[in-house]
Amino acid sequence: MDDLGLAALGFASAALGGLGGLGGAVFLVPVLALLGVPPHDAAPLGLLAVAAGSLAAGGSQLAEGLTHHRLGIVTETAAAAGAVLGALVSVAVPPGGLLGLLAVTALVAALAGLTRRGMRNLPEPMFAMERAGEWPGTLAGAYRLPNGVVPYRARHVALGSVGMLLAGAFAGLVGTSGGFVKTPVMSEIMGVPVKVAAATTTFTVGVTASAALLVFIVQGRLDALAGAAIVAGSIPGGWAGAALQRRLSPVLARRSVALLLAAVGVVLLVRP
Amino acid sequence: VSDETAALVRALRLTGAAVFVLAVLTLTLPAEPARSVALAMAGLLVGTPLARVGALGLVWLRRGDRPFGLAALALLGIVLAGAVAAAVTGLTA
Numbered sequence: 001m002d003d004l005g006l007a008a009l010g011f012a013s014a015a016l017g018g019l020g021g022l023g024g025a026v027f028l029v030p031v032l033a034l035l036g037v038p039p040h041d042a043a044p045l046g047l048l049a050v051a052a053g054s055l056a057a058g059g060s061q062l063a064e065g066l067t068h069h070r071l072g073i074v075t076e077t078a079a080a081a082g083a084v085l086g087a088l089v090s091v092a093v094p095p096g097g098l099l100g101l102l103a104v105t106a107l108v109a110a111l112a113g114l115t116r117r118g119m120r121n122l123p124e125p126m127f128a129m130e131r132a133g134e135w136p137g138t139l140a141g142a143y144r145l146p147n148g149v150v151p152y153r154a155r156h157v158a159l160g161s162v163g164m165l166l167a168g169a170f171a172g173l174v175g176t177s178g179g180f181v182k183t184p185v186m187s188e189i190m191g192v193p194v195k196v197a198a199a200t201t202t203f204t205v206g207v208t209a210s211a212a213l214l215v216f217i218v219q220g221r222l223d224a225l226a227g228a229a230i231v232a233g234s235i236p237g238g239w240a241g242a243a244l245q246r247r248l249s250p251v252l253a254r255r256s257v258a259l260l261l262a263a264v265g266v267v268l269l270v271r272p
Numbered sequence: 273v274s275d276e277t278a279a280l281v282r283a284l285r286l287t288g289a290a291v292f293v294l295a296v297l298t299l300t301l302p303a304e305p306a307r308s309v310a311l312a313m314a315g316l317l318v319g320t321p322l323a324r325v326g327a328l329g330l331v332w333l334r335r336g337d338r339p340f341g342l343a344a345l346a347l348l349g350i351v352l353a354g355a356v357a358a359a360v361t362g363l364t365a
Contacts, residue, residue: 084354224310232295
């Protein structure tokens with residue numbers, strides 16, 4: 001595929017991923033595989049798109065006081081370990097095995113998109129004067145809603161870290177962000193409000209991608225030119241997806257994108 | 273938003289813009305300079321999250337928030353160990 005084709009694919013994947021809140025690489029890598037790119041080569045390209053998406057969205061989420069750095073770094077120690085192990089092991093996995101894992105990844109991400117609810121934390125009047133953001137020295141914090149301030153504290157950190165380890169391992173093996181696992185784990189298991197979980201995941205997927213990309217670079221698996229073409233498309237694609245998401249019903253958008261992703265997963269499973 | 277957070281937000285936005293410009297440049301340049309620019313872009317993408325983790329860890333250590341400062345440094349250690357393991361094993365796809 002030529003550079004403009006890769007840029008267009010990066011744009012479409014990031015727009016769809018942003019629209020459905022699943023991240024672009026979860027589309028990009030399976031579609032690259034369906035187009036005949038070997039999965040060992042598609043994984044680093046997917047992670048470059050993940051890193052670009054994380055960087056592009058990170059500033060705004062941080063400015064809104066939604067990103068919890070301490071929580072992100074604590075859970076990321078497990079995710080980065082998983083990513084490094086996944087990337088190291090991936091060279092020993094045959095292409096057919098990686099394609100099967102990609103199909104499973106697409107189906108799991110689609111399921112997460114179809115069933116995600118998100119923890120509904122409520123504002124508490126006694127915290128009305130609290131500034132939005134993380135509280136130093138803790139895994140707690142507060143964020144601001146139009147009707148008040150919502151305090152929160154992460155719990156079940158050990159169990160959540162197991163989920164992060166798995167998400168990281170998938171990222172290292174197949175090149176998707178694992179964000180579709182990380183956000184639900186943070187929200188549903190660790191009790192973190194879904195907006196904070198999503199913003200913190202945006203930060204951590206960048207670190208996961210860096211950890212695995214360093215391994216891929218040392219292994220000589222990164223095609224930087226193809227990656228740059230994808231990044232050139234995926235950054236405006238992420239903006240377009242976010243803009244579309246604001247105009248559409250979030251539930252309808254997420255479910256439509258999840259169904260499309262499920263179709264990609266099924267095609268990957270049944271292809272000869 | 274604190275001064276430090278505002279500075280981090282500015283840095284992230286500037287780096288994001290730089291990555292986008294470099295990525296678009298690779299589409300317009302001839303092959304060899306394009307490859308160098310693409311490598312610079314990949315370096316920025318890989319290095320920025322790690323620099324962010326390192327900076328946060330140092331700030332927390334300086335302020336006495338020792339457990340989280342050490343967690344940040346441990347995270348960087350894991351990432352570095354992965355690259356070293358890849359070099360030592362010498363496996364390629």
